[in-house]
Each structure stands twice: as C-alpha cells, then as structure tokens.
Amino acid sequence: MSQKIFAPWDDPNEKPLIRFENVTKKFGDFTAIDDLTLNIYEKEFFALLGPSGCGKTTMMRMLAGFENPTSGKMELAGKNIAGTPPNKRAVNMMFQSYALFPHLSVWENIAFGLKRGSMDKRAIAARVEEMLKLTRLTKFAGRKPHQISGGQRQRVALARSLAKAPKLLLLDEPLGALDKKLRQDTQFELMDIQESTGTTFVIVTHDQEEAMTVASRVAVMDEGRIIQVATPDGIYEAPNSVYVADFIGDVNIIEGTAKPAGDGVYFLDWTENEPPFLATSDVPFSDGQKAHLAIRPEKISITTEKPDDAKNTVQGTVLDIAYLGNLSTYYVQLADGRIIKAQTANTRRLSRRSITWEDKVWVSWNATAGVLLEQ
Amino acid sequence: MNMRRFFLIAVPYVWLLALFLIPFFIVFKISLSDLALSIPPYTPTMKDGIGQMIKAFDFENFVFLTTDDLYWKAYLSSLKIALFSTVLALLVGYPMAYGMARAPEEWRPTLMMLVILPFWTSFLIRVYAWVGILSNEGFLNQFLLWTGVISTPLAIMNTTTAVYIGIVYTYLPFMILPIYAALDRLDESLIEAAQDLGCSRTKAFWLVTVPLSRSGIIAGCFLVFIPALGEFVIPSLLGGSGTLMIGKVLFEEFFNNRDWPVASAVAVILLLILIVPIILFQRNQQRQAEAET
Numbered sequence: 001m002s003q004k005i006f007a008p009w010d011d012p013n014e015k016p017l018i019r020f021e022n023v024t025k026k027f028g029d030f031t032a033i034d035d036l037t038l039n040i041y042e043k044e045f046f047a048l049l050g051p052s053g054c055g056k057t058t059m060m061r062m063l064a065g066f067e068n069p070t071s072g073k074m075e076l077a078g079k080n081i082a083g084t085p086p087n088k089r090a091v092n093m094m095f096q097s098y099a100l101f102p103h104l105s106v107w108e109n110i111a112f113g114l115k116r117g118s119m120d121k122r123a124i125a126a127r128v129e130e131m132l133k134l135t136r137l138t139k140f141a142g143r144k145p146h147q148i149s150g151g152q153r154q155r156v157a158l159a160r161s162l163a164k165a166p167k168l169l170l171l172d173e174p175l176g177a178l179d180k181k182l183r184q185d186t187q188f189e190l191m192d193i194q195e196s197t198g199t200t201f202v203i204v205t206h207d208q209e210e211a212m213t214v215a216s217r218v219a220v221m222d223e224g225r226i227i228q229v230a231t232p233d234g235i236y237e238a239p240n241s242v243y244v245a246d247f248i249g250d251v252n253i254i255e256g257t258a259k260p261a262g263d264g265v266y267f268l269d270w271t272e273n274e275p276p277f278l279a280t281s282d283v284p285f286s287d288g289q290k291a292h293l294a295i296r297p298e299k300i301s302i303t304t305e306k307p308d309d310a311k312n313t314v315q316g317t318v319l320d321i322a323y324l325g326n327l328s329t330y331y332v333q334l335a336d337g338r339i340i341k342a343q344t345a346n347t348r349r350l351s352r353r354s355i356t357w358e359d360k361v362w363v364s365w366n367a368t369a370g371v372l373l374e375q
Numbered sequence: 376m377n378m379r380r381f382f383l384i385a386v387p388y389v390w391l392l393a394l395f396l397i398p399f400f401i402v403f404k405i406s407l408s409d410l411a412l413s414i415p416p417y418t419p420t421m422k423d424g425i426g427q428m429i430k431a432f433d434f435e436n437f438v439f440l441t442t443d444d445l446y447w448k449a450y451l452s453s454l455k456i457a458l459f460s461t462v463l464a465l466l467v468g469y470p471m472a473y474g475m476a477r478a479p480e481e482w483r484p485t486l487m488m489l490v491i492l493p494f495w496t497s498f499l500i501r502v503y504a505w506v507g508i509l510s511n512e513g514f515l516n517q518f519l520l521w522t523g524v525i526s527t528p529l530a531i532m533n534t535t536t537a538v539y540i541g542i543v544y545t546y547l548p549f550m551i552l553p554i555y556a557a558l559d560r561l562d563e564s565l566i567e568a569a570q571d572l573g574c575s576r577t578k579a580f581w582l583v584t585v586p587l588s589r590s591g592i593i594a595g596c597f598l599v600f601i602p603a604l605g606e607f608v609i610p611s612l613l614g615g616s617g618t619l620m621i622g623k624v625l626f627e628e629f630f631n632n633r634d635w636p637v638a639s640a641v642a643v644i645l646l647l648i649l650i651v652p653i654i655l656f657q658r659n660q661q662r663q664a665e666a667e668t
Contacts, residue, residue, distance in 0.1 A: 099567065102587065102666075103586045103589075160572070
C-alpha cells in the first residue's frame with residue numbers, strides 16, 4: 001500500500017490558502033518584515049523558525065490581524081485580509097502564554113468563541129463536548145485554569161482555538177512552557193489533531209527540533225527575511241546557505257575555493273598541505289570561487305586506520321569527546337588547527353570504546369555527504 | 376513558643392485593642408447612660424461603684440432614636456448620598472484608572488503621583504478650596520458668567536450637589552488606586568485572545584477587562600462608601616441645611632446639644648451599619664488574596 005505524498009507546494013495547479021506578496025512591516029525605523037513573499041497551502045503544518053527578533057512573531061500577528069502590513073498584499077483563501085480586524089477573520093490563534101480567561105471555567109473558555117457567533121446553545125454545548133473529548137479534557141470541564149496543570153492548560157488553549165473550526169490556526173511557541181518529556185508527547189498529539197481536523201497550522205518556534213518533528217514545511221527566517229523554505233529533510237540535507245546549515249542541527253563548515261572537476265563534482269582547496277576535498281553540488285561553481293563545505297557530524301566516520309574506500313580523508317588528534325549517552329561527538333583537531341566534529345552512535349558500552357583523548361585518528365566522508373554552499 | 380512571631384502578631388492586636396476596641400466600649404457605655412449636668416455630662420460614673428453603674432444602664436437612648444424621625448432620616452439620607460457618591464466615583468475613577476494602566480510605561484509613575492498628590496495638603500484646605508470654586512462669587516460661576524453660558528450665578532454651594540462634588544473629589548484616589556492595580560496586572564494577551572475569538576474591542580472590554588478588574592472595583596467602592604457614610608466635614612462645609620447626614624447630626628448632638636449619651640447611641644448604630652460593608656470588603660480582599668496564590 002502506497003501513500004500519496006503530501007506536497008501541494010510542488011503542484012502548480014494548487015491554490016495557496018495564504019499568500020504573502022512583497023509584504024513589508026515597519027515599526028518606526030525598524031523593519032520587522034522585509035519584502036517577504038510566501039505561499040502556505042491548505043492542510044499544511046507550516047513552521048516559522050528563527051532566532052528571537054527574526055520577525056516570525058510579527059508574521060504571525062499579521063496573520064491574526066493584530067498588526068497590519070506597511071506595504072504588500074496578504075491573502076487568505078484568495079481574499080485580501082490586510083486591514084480586516086482579528087474578530088472578522090477565519091483565523092484563530094493559540095497564544096504563547098495560552099491567554100486562558102482566569103475568571104472562566106475550562107468549559108466556558110472553550111465556548112467563549114462559539115458564543116460570539118449565532119450558534120444556538122445546544123450546538124455550542126455539543127461542539128464544546130467534542131473539543132473536550134479531542135483534547136482529553138472532559139474530566140476538567142468545570143475547573144478554572146489555575147486549578148489544572150501546565151499540560152492541561154496547553155490543551156485547553158488548543159481546544160479553545162480549534163473550537164470555531166478556523167481555516168487557519170496559528171500557534172505561537174505552543175510547547176515553550178512545557179518540560180521536555182511532555183513536549184515530545186505533545187508534539188505528536190498536535191500532529192494527530194492537525195491531521196484529524198484537517199486544519200492548516202502555522203507554528204512559530206525557535207526550537208528547531210520541534211519544527212523538524214511537526215512541520216510539513218519549515219521556513220527559516222532571519223532579520224525579517226525568509227532564508228529558506230523546504231521540507232524538514234530538505235532543510236537539513238540541502239541547506240541553501242551557511243546560515244541555515246548552522247541554524248539547523250550541528251554542522252562542520254569548511255571554507256575554501258572551488259575547482260570544477262566535471263559533472264557536478266568539485267574540488268575544494270581548503271589548506272595548503274593537504275589534498276583538496278571532493279564534493280558534489282547542484283549549484284554550479286566557477287574556478288576559484290569561494291565556497292563553504294557544510295557537512296553534518298554524523299556523516300563523518302572516525303577510524304584509527306586510514307580507510308581505503310572513502311573519497312575524503314584527513315588525519316587529526318582527538319581533542320575532546322562529548323558523551324551524550326546514545327551518541328558521542330568527537331572533536332578532532334587537524335594539522336592546521338581546524339576542528340572537525342564527527343559523531344558516532346554508541347552501539348557498544350563506553351568501556352569498550354576504542355578511541356580516546358589524544359589518539360591519532362582518521363576522519364572520512366564521501367563526496368555526496370556534504371553540500372557546497374556559496375555563502 | 377516562637378517569641379518573634381508572637382510579638383509580630385501582638386503589635387496589631389494591641390493597636391486594635393487600645394485604639395479601637397477600648398474607645399468603642401467607652402462610647403457604648405456612655406450610650407447606655409443618662410444625660411446629666413456635670414463633667415462629663417452623663418451618669419452614672421465609676422465613682423458610684425461598678426455594680427451600681429451597671430444597674431443604672433438602660434437602652435433609653437436607643438429607644439429615643441426611634442421616636443424622632445430626624446435620626447432614621449439622617450441615616451437613610453447618608454446611605455443614599457454615600458451610595459450615589461460611590462457610583463459617581465466609580466464612573467469617574469474607572470476611566471481614569473483604565474487610562475493610567477494603558478498609558479506608556481514611563482508615564483505611569485507620574486500619573487500615579489498626580490493621583491496621590493492632593494493627599495500632601497490638608498483635607499480641610501482642599502474642601503475649603505471647593506468653597507472658593509463653587510460659591511456664587513466663586514471661580515466656576517465667574518468663569519461661566521464671563522463666557523456668557525449663564526446670566527445668573529448657579530446655586531451649587533450649600534446644596535447636596537456640592538456635597539456630591541466634595542465627596543467624589545476627596546475619595547476619588549481610593550477608587551482609582553485599587554482599580555488601577557487590578558488593570559495593571561491584566562495580561563494584554565487576554566484582550567487579544569478575546570478579539571481573536573470574535574469579540575469587538577468594546578465586547579472584549581465588557582467580557583474580559585471588567586470581570587478581571589472586579590476585585591479592584593469592589594475594593595474601590597467600599598473604600599469610598601465606608602468613609603462617605605459617616606462623612607461630617609464635607610456636608611458641614613459644602614452642604615446646606617437641606618443636606619441631612621448622620622455625621623453632621625452626630626457632631627451636633629455631641630457639641631451643640633452636649634447630649635453625649637444620645638450622640639453615643641447614634642455613633643454605635645452608625646458603626647453597626649458600617650460593619651456589614653466592612654465585612655463584605657474584608658471577604659473580597661481575602662478572596663482576591665486567595666485567587667492570587
């Protein structure tokens with residue numbers, strides 16, 4: 001049984017649910033969003049990822065209607081929504097602080113949005129019950145927000161924002177206040193709920209692991225601009241810049257000059273006394289162009305003997321070992337002082353580890369293991 | 376036995392005992408006595424012996440209060456004036472507190488200062504200043520005559536209107552400060568959440584801002600109502616003969632009639648009336664403290 005791959009962004013006939021067209025937002029002299037163009041499709045779980053101050057929250061607040069773009073077009077389901085107040089949009093938001101009404105019970109919090117419409121009482125009650133069941137809160141319906149735990153509060157906030165069945169749900173750092181274990185469980189719960197309700201989710205987060213886990217596509221932002229939009233594996237395996245490669249996960253960046261070796265293969269001259277590295281790239285580089293080789297630590301093997309089959313090998317000494325339980329990261333210092341991180345899974349017990357501090361080792365990787373980046 | 380804790384708790388209790396409970400029992404004792412031409416102007420006193428004194432006590436003065444309709448009319452009128460002043464102070468004070476809480480962060484200390492500033496001058500001087508503003512030759516009438524809005528001066532001075540103005544002015548800070556404290560704590564994202572869920576700005580104000588500042592509103596109302604009920608200086612300086620307030624009656628009984636026993640009976644009843652709102656106020660404060668923990 002094969003499952004159809006969900007990728008509306010590759011289908012030119014698909015109409016986006018949200019369209020940002022050259023949107024700029026300025027606060028006085030400060031440009032929070034800089035000429036941004038972006039499409040988000042129906043049923044997507046879209047993550048806006050970036051460091052604090054990169055403009056991801058401003059984007060979300062513009063979608064919710066709390067801020068208006070200074071210039072540019074913003075469309076929801078084909079209609080321009082710039083200037084529409086938040087209470088007139090089919091968009092709901094889950095706040096970072098949850099913003100539950102402390103004077104209302106869980107039940108009343110969830111019913112709050114429904115009561116603003118023209119729904120009759122029975123339909124409201126039925127919808128609230130449905131939401132309570134979806135978020136496993138039925139037992140707590142009568143409690144006030146301060147009488148339940150953080151994880152339960154988070155679920156109330158989610159139920160409240162989903163109750164009106166919005167076209168688009170915005171989640172502002174939804175799991176930020178939860179501890180790590182609960183966060184991981186909740187991530188999967190969020191994905192389940194997103195799938196079962198079919199709502200388009202846009203999540204804002206600074207936690208790259210969270211973005212990678214939940215999202216169908218991730219947009220990496222910096223200083224009001226989107227640097228790259230791609231699927232989680234696309235972002236990780238094929239970052240388009242050193243910034244993205246460095247922001248997502250751990251990476252070794254080796255600077256040098258490129259020399260074409262034909263058929264998408266390039267030599268990278270990175271130091272004087274060692275042979276050049278071999279790397280493949282889809283993006284063409286000219287002879288002598290500056291280039292950065294980005295390579296993930298887990299794609300680098302570390303051995304005591306020089307391997308014969310690897311395209312790129314270089315010798316160094318083990319400077320440091322970071323033991324993470326399941327993994328160990330070796331910090332290997334090369335002859336020119338450069339440090340390369342290599343990661344291996346700890347399949348054996350620690351006492352059986354063959355490599356230790358100050359050992360002479362070989363690090364090696366294949367030509368396709370890394371990506372060559374311009375900037 | 377933790378001595379430090381004992382002393383800490385003992386201080387306010389001794390204070391209450393010495394400055395409230397003992398004076399109250401003295402007043403209560405006088406209210407049970409009879410008028411006499413002596414110093415102090417009542418009998419019996421301790422010098423007849425305690426047993427003799429207690430035997431001579433009766434509730435005659437309390438009965439007397441029910442025979443003359445002046446007293447209950449004064450109580451009722453005081454309640455009415457205190458209630459209306461409280462409502463007026465709320466109507467004036469809430470927007471001011473709201474404005475303060477919404478003002479830019481750096482302005483707030485200044486605005487707070489402006490609210491508290493009148494306390495730095497004597498209460499009496501401030502009430503006298505209103506005489507200068509409200510009287511026939513006062514600033515207000517002079518100004519209105521000068522602009523041509525009116526041709527004869529408005530008679531505000533020595534009316535109940537002047538009393539209302541005086542009470543609302545004097546007790547406004549007591550209304551503003553607790554409401555401001557409640558609004559200042561209010562999380563802005565709650566208002567945004569309400570809007571996000573379909574409320575207009577006005578609707579969000581009524582459904583979220585007002586209920587969440589309730590404890591401040593209640594505290595402010597009691598802080599205005601309780602002192603306004605027994606108010607004496609404002610009605611006697613700004614009010615006329617038409618303004619009947621129990622504080623004024625009390626003063627006249629004590630110092631003009633020199634009928635200490637009846638005056639004491641008036642004071643005891645006033646205190647009994649005040650106990651109800653004071654207990655309600657305490658309950659509100661306690662509930663608020665519990666909600667915050």
